[in-house]
Amino acid sequence: MTNSRSSPSQDRRAPSSDSSISLFVIPGIPEIRKGQNLGRLIALAARRAGIVLEAGDILVVAQKIISKAEGRIVALSTVKPSPRALALAKKLSGDPRLMEVILRESKRVVRSERVLIVETHHGFVCANAGVDHSNVAGRDCVTLLPKSPDRSARQLAAALRKQTGKRVAVIISDTFGRPWRLGLINVAIGAAGVPAMIDLRGKRDSHRKLLRATVVAVADELAAAGGLLMGKAAGTPVVVIRGYRCRFVQDPASRIIRPAEEDLFR
Amino acid sequence: MTNSRSSPSQDRRAPSSDSSISLFVIPGIPEIRKGQNLGRLIALAARRAGIVLEAGDILVVAQKIISKAEGRIVALSTVKPSPRALALAKKLSGDPRLMEVILRESKRVVRSERVLIVETHHGFVCANAGVDHSNVAGRDCVTLLPKSPDRSARQLAAALRKQTGKRVAVIISDTFGRPWRLGLINVAIGAAGVPAMIDLRGKRDSHRKLLRATVVAVADELAAAGGLLMGKAAGTPVVVIRGYRCRFVQDPASRIIRPAEEDLFR
Numbered sequence: 164m165t166n167s168r169s170s171p172s173q174d175r176r177a178p179s180s181d182s183s184i185s186l187f188v189i190p191g192i193p194e195i196r197k198g199q200n201l202g203r204l205i206a207l208a209a210r211r212a213g214i215v216l217e218a219g220d221i222l223v224v225a226q227k228i229i230s231k232a233e234g235r236i237v238a239l240s241t242v243k244p245s246p247r248a249l250a251l252a253k254k255l256s257g258d259p260r261l262m263e264v265i266l267r268e269s270k271r272v273v274r275s276e277r278v279l280i281v282e283t284h285h286g287f288v289c290a291n292a293g294v295d296h297s298n299v300a301g302r303d304c305v306t307l308l309p310k311s312p313d314r315s316a317r318q319l320a321a322a323l324r325k326q327t328g329k330r331v332a333v334i335i336s337d338t339f340g341r342p343w344r345l346g347l348i349n350v351a352i353g354a355a356g357v358p359a360m361i362d363l364r365g366k367r368d369s370h371r372k373l374l375r376a377t378v379v380a381v382a383d384e385l386a387a388a389g390g391l392l393m394g395k396a397a398g399t400p401v402v403v404i405r406g407y408r409c410r411f412v413q414d415p416a417s418r419i420i421r422p423a424e425e426d427l428f429r
Numbered sequence: 430m431t432n433s434r435s436s437p438s439q440d441r442r443a444p445s446s447d448s449s450i451s452l453f454v455i456p457g458i459p460e461i462r463k464g465q466n467l468g469r470l471i472a473l474a475a476r477r478a479g480i481v482l483e484a485g486d487i488l489v490v491a492q493k494i495i496s497k498a499e500g501r502i503v504a505l506s507t508v509k510p511s512p513r514a515l516a517l518a519k520k521l522s523g524d525p526r527l528m529e530v531i532l533r534e535s536k537r538v539v540r541s542e543r544v545l546i547v548e549t550h551h552g553f554v555c556a557n558a559g560v561d562h563s564n565v566a567g568r569d570c571v572t573l574l575p576k577s578p579d580r581s582a583r584q585l586a587a588a589l590r591k592q593t594g595k596r597v598a599v600i601i602s603d604t605f606g607r608p609w610r611l612g613l614i615n616v617a618i619g620a621a622g623v624p625a626m627i628d629l630r631g632k633r634d635s636h637r638k639l640l641r642a643t644v645v646a647v648a649d650e651l652a653a654a655g656g657l658l659m660g661k662a663a664g665t666p667v668v669v670i671r672g673y674r675c676r677f678v679q680d681p682a683s684r685i686i687r688p689a690e691e692d693l694f695r
């Protein structure tokens with residue numbers, strides 16, 4: 164039991180603790196309301212499930228519950244669409260009030276054919292500015308992305324440290340589409356306590372050749388891994404990743420956003 | 430010990446076997462040469478490490494070792510660059526022979542500013558057609574992507590079944606860049622035995638609202654998860670994902686490729 168990191172039984176054991184990772188959900192997260200202390204609720208749900216968070220754990224948290232706690236919800240009935248929103252709604256056969264909310268969250272419209280792809284004020288390029296109907300109470304209500312997901316991640320990590328005494332990392336994830344490939348995958352829109360990217364340039368490969376263009380977006384890979392246990396409909400917005408070895412650093416996920424002037428596809 | 434799936438010890442246990450996943454590497458994969466039986470080598474390495482593969486395990490396998498086993502290696506000294514390759518090399522300050530190899534692997538050049546982004550014959554849109562210097566012996570040699578990564582995945586899954594008696598799934602991964610976001614992440618270029626995408630449309634969310642645009646590229650999320658243990662320089666090209674519940678289906682990763690006519694960013 165001393166070397167117990169990830170060895171459920173002899174025949175199933177991973178070869179060493181440095182080369183194995185486990186992922187599990189924290190069940191029983193309640194419906195989140197504005198102003199609630201998410202760190203306390205997650206810590207409580209973990210305790211109830213018999214889960215003891217450990218230093219180095221990485222919590223992948225669905226954007227939706229962060230937005231709810233931060234009150235980033237808009238009732239469409241309160242929204243008066245601008246002429247631009249009305250025009251977009253006509254073009255895309257959408258709800259003009261929803262278009263208005265999306266435009267308010269956007270710096271720029273990138274595409275408006277079939278779907279509305281924008282650059283948000285954060286710099287994310289995504290469909291509908293991350294404004295979303297799903298998993299929010301009220302037929303009429305939509306959630307917006309957190310104002311500053313990196314700050315939200317730092318605050319949640321701090322709250323969890325206060326609740327549990329453990330230095331855990333937080334990634335806030337959302338599902339984004341992408342050009343060239345179908346389907347959505349979870350990406351990191353906020354991060355605290357993990358490297359957003361790891362730069363392997365200057366290291367050598369197994370044949371002693373210098374690696375050239377190898378910067379890995381680790382926070383996105385962690386978010387995608389978390390997504391495996393985060394079925395949209397399943398009500399499991401918090402996934403723990405345990406055993407991934409990395410430095411505890413404050414490296415904002417916003418660093419992953421490609422600067423517009425370097426981007427060949429805007 | 431009977432319910433041992435992922436419970437290393439009491440205090441670290443995941444809440445239930447349906448909501449936990451473990452990832453670990455198969456260590457000791459040797460340098461791969463053309464014509465070798467990769468299924469046999471992987472099964473052997475697993476046995477030596479005391480790893481017993483189980484039905485339902487998903488093996489994420491780095492494209493590089495598939496390409497080597499299939500002899501998809503080109504020595505640049507044997508390549509005569511075409512005028513088009515010479516022009517590209519001049520524009521991008523690259524090696525004209527490398528440009529020639531990339532062009533041969535490509536259906537179309539998508540961008541050639543700073544980097545060369547092409548559409549491969551498979552339909553992947555990626556830098557340099559996946560042609561790569563790293564982790565291959567010989568200063569002069571580059572690897573190409575497998576001719577048909579989905580077929581390679583099916584063949585490897587079949588070979589592993591023969592070797593181990595277990596029905597395991599295979600994902601062949603490569604690191605791709607993407608517009609709008611920096612850094613590379615692992616994506617699935619080939620798959621056998623897992624759903625490439627899961628369509629949640631028609632399901633209802635936690636508030637009984639119909640989910641609309643939610644198709645998740647599960648194979649890509651699995652590849653990204655595998656990537657967490659697949660450091661480019663680390664010589665760990667095979668990662669096992671255990672505990673991810675899905676149907677065993679033949680669903681090619683090529684299905685994730687967005688049809689050109691639906692793509693707003695080509």
